[in-house]
Amino acid sequence: MxxxxxxxxxxxxxxxxxxxxxxxxxxxxxxxxxxxxxxxxxxxxxxxxxxxxxxxxxxxxxxxxxxxxxxxxxxxxxxxxxxxxxxxMVLTGEIPETAALSVEFDRIELKEAVEKLDDSLRIVITLHYFEDMSLKQVAAALELPEGTIKSRLHRARQSLLDFLQPKAEGDYAHGIH
Missing domain, CATH: 1.10.1740.10 (RNA polymerase sigma factor, region 2, helix turn helix motif)
Known part of the structure; x- marks a missing residue:
């Protein structure tokens, strides 16, 4: 095909x-x-x-x-x-969706972390990693400069690392995130 x-x-x-x-x-x-x-x-x-x-x-x-x-x-x-x-529109009584069940826990955790990203970061991650598009293709699809895409990708990766890295017990007590 x-x-x-x-x-x-x-x-x-x-x-x-x-x-x-x-x-x-x-x-x-x-x-x-x-x-x-x-x-x-x-x-x-x-x-x-x-x-x-x-x-x-x-x-x-x-x-x-x-x-x-x-x-x-x-x-x-x-x-x-x-x-x-x-x-x-004013949405009333909307029930939040639950994550789909999957055998692969890590994949669920990654999916949930990606869903927590801001819209502008989530779409860049989805296009680049899940759709295998180059930075140039992502930039064309979103009609943004390639530098903006690189910046958003960097911020998204950093946010995902923050979501996915296990926190040490002492970090919460001292306010370090």
Whole structure:
């Protein structure tokens, strides 16, 4: 399965190629949406809107090699729109989600630590480490300078270290964190 080839075919109107393209990116799109929105219903809405917009706009895609970054950028914009709408609503009675059960405790701990990061740091970590995107690709997807991405990645790593490092008993008594 070749993203670039499917993108080229989809640009020419091949619906099956577009479906293959979406299927090959759907897990990445979900993970990214989840890292921004935190709620599955919102993730589904953002992904659905992303797919619809990408379908209509794919003939305008300039470089097929950037199709993943292009779709991620559309998704991020959709997630931001949903967040903006959500901020205008008053949520009542919302039950916080619990972490999924997993055999790998360390992975749960890492996931929880990543979820505690500020939005701007969490998305950089998700794109770079979980989606295997280069700094340049992350910068393009978020429409930010590469230096900003490097800085956020550094801050995110530091925060994750702080979350994950076991604290010595005396540290709490002396106020050292």
């Amino acid at each position: 070749n993203l670039e080839l499917d993108a080229r075919l989809a640009k020419q109107g091949d619906k099956e190629a577009f479906i293959r393209l979406v299927k090959s990116l759907e897990l990445s799109l979900y993970r990214i949406a989840r890292s921004i929105l935190n709620r599955d219903e919102d993730c589904a809405d953002a992904i659905q809107e992303t797919i619809l917009k990408a379908y209509h706009a794919i003939p305008k895609l300039k470089q097929e090699s950037f199709v993943k970054t292009w779709m991620i950028r559309i998704l991020i914009n959709e997630c931001r729109k949903l967040l903006g709408k959500r901020r205008g």
